[in-house]
Amino acid sequence: MRAFVITGPGAASVRDVDPPVAGPGEVVVDVERAGVCGTDLEFFSGEMAYLHTGDAEYPVRIGHEWCGVVTSAGSAEGESWIGKRVTGDTMLGCGRCARCTSGRQHTCADRYEIGIRHGWPGALAEQLRVPVGALHEIPAGFDLTMGAMVEPGANAMRAHQQAAGSRILVMGPGTIGLLVASFAAAAGAEVHLLGLKLDFARSLGFADVWTADDLPDLPFDTVVDCSTAASLPAKAVELVEPGGRVVFLGIAEEPSLIDTRQLALKDVTAVGVLSGSGALRKTIDVYASGAVDPRPLVAATVGLDEAVNVLAGHRDPAWGEAPKVHIDPRR
Template sequence: MRAFVVTGPGAAGVQQVAEPVAGRGEVIVTVERAGVCGTDAEFYSGHMTYLHTGQAAYPVRIGHEWCGTVTATGPGVDRGWLGRRVTGDTMLGCGHCRRCRGRRQHLCADRYEIGIRNGWPGALAERLPVPVKALVPLPDAMDPTLGALVEPGANALRAVRAAALSPGERVLVAGPGTIGLLTALIAAAQGAEVHVLGETTDFAREIGIEHAWTAEDLPDVRWDAVVDASTGAGIPARAVQLVEPGGRVVFIGLAAQASMLDTRELVLKDVTAVGVLSGSGALTGTVDLYASGAVDPRPLVAATVGLDDADAVLAGKRPPAWGTAPKVHIDPVPIFSGRFPS
């Protein structure tokens, strides 16, 4: 089958690879749509932390935001899964350790991460092996754009849950990328007064986020919670400075270098700080949000291109006609390849 493979920094392309075979407790998913995210770009650039800690190594088959249809089942899997449209958890724990038994498989020391960690192949391919325990069913009527946005949406939903907002409370989301904007949309759907902070604000306003600010015009108001979905090394400390005493700060963004934070401010303001890793535990809730129409993230997708175009996307080539929406999707079916706009 065809799969997109990153062989080194700035070196990648479509290759013919062996067909996946479903092992015990696994299925094969024919991929309908996959998203490209910042982690994929870091593998392409060579900056991904796991490459330097031994948790990943080239060649890497990337892609962890996906949806598709189950087309084969392995031993021990109910064949009723065949033909079902699904997405799934990125984090695949060992299933035996204390963390996995405590439903924290996303923190398993020996976990695989689809398209990211310990060599599990990713979804920028025609087919993908997935443990059945990681699958999340999708409604038949849910289009593939929504299906491939469930995984990033689940990260955002966990961030909103961690902020513990009551209706009418005010939240500041720093970083108007995909996760930040999804966080804003979900928080607004749950009744919060949402504000977004970024270097640019035009797109946030385009999708209906009325309160969008730069650092220069951010109003001096009470912030009941602050969510850092940015990549700025200075934002975590700023978030703690901005949040109301007794409020909550949620960290879901990652900077390229260490972020300095004075814990005395946390203590003296009685602030609760929460880190969020992955969408594990929130995928079903995200499917429900999308299916109900409470949240429609499709405007965040700038374009859908073919598998052969993934190299150009990761290299940062972006036709002006795409506008400023942050997400690009890949359709791995060969008929769609080669349509990258000139």
């Protein structure tokens, strides 16, 4: 089958590789759509932290935002999934440790991450091997764009679920930030966005969008940092109302420093969000209800051979300013 393989910083191509074979408790999915995210860009550039900690190494096959149809199963427990359109969790815990058995498999020390950690092949390929326990069925009314937006949506959903209060500031209006803002707005919150490129956010109907120079002095009950700027986590603590919450979802290339005295003296609750684990079904339900539509965030869908140009940052101006690009591995 055809698969996209990154062999080193700035070096990648589509290759013919052996198709996956489902083991016990696993299925094989024919991938219909896969998203490209910031983690994928970091693998291509060589900046991905796991490359430097030993949790990942080249060659790597990326892709963890996906949907497709189950076509084969490795054991009886997967046979009922054959023919169903699905998406799935990125985090694959060992299933035996205390973290896994308490519902925290996404923090398992021995976890695989599809397309990211410990070499589990990703979804920028014609087929993908997935454990049955990671699967979520997609409703019949979903199109492929919505299906591949479930995983990033689940990350945003978990951040939204950690928010409190009626006025929320989201820092970083990229894909995840805009989804956090959309979930919060759908739940009735007053949503503000802080960033550099704001025209697209305005086009989605968000009126309270600001730069650092014109951000109003308001009491923000929750500040969600979805940026990759090392300076913004500290800014989030500075801006949040005493007794409020800060939610950290973005990851900078270098350490982000926070004055813990501010956390304590303002009685702030700080929460980190690692993944969308535990929120995929809720995200599917919200999409299905029509309360949030992620499709305007996708600028274009291109074939597998175009993935290298996408990772290199080459965008067709005709795509507009939507932040997400999807790959159709069948093209």
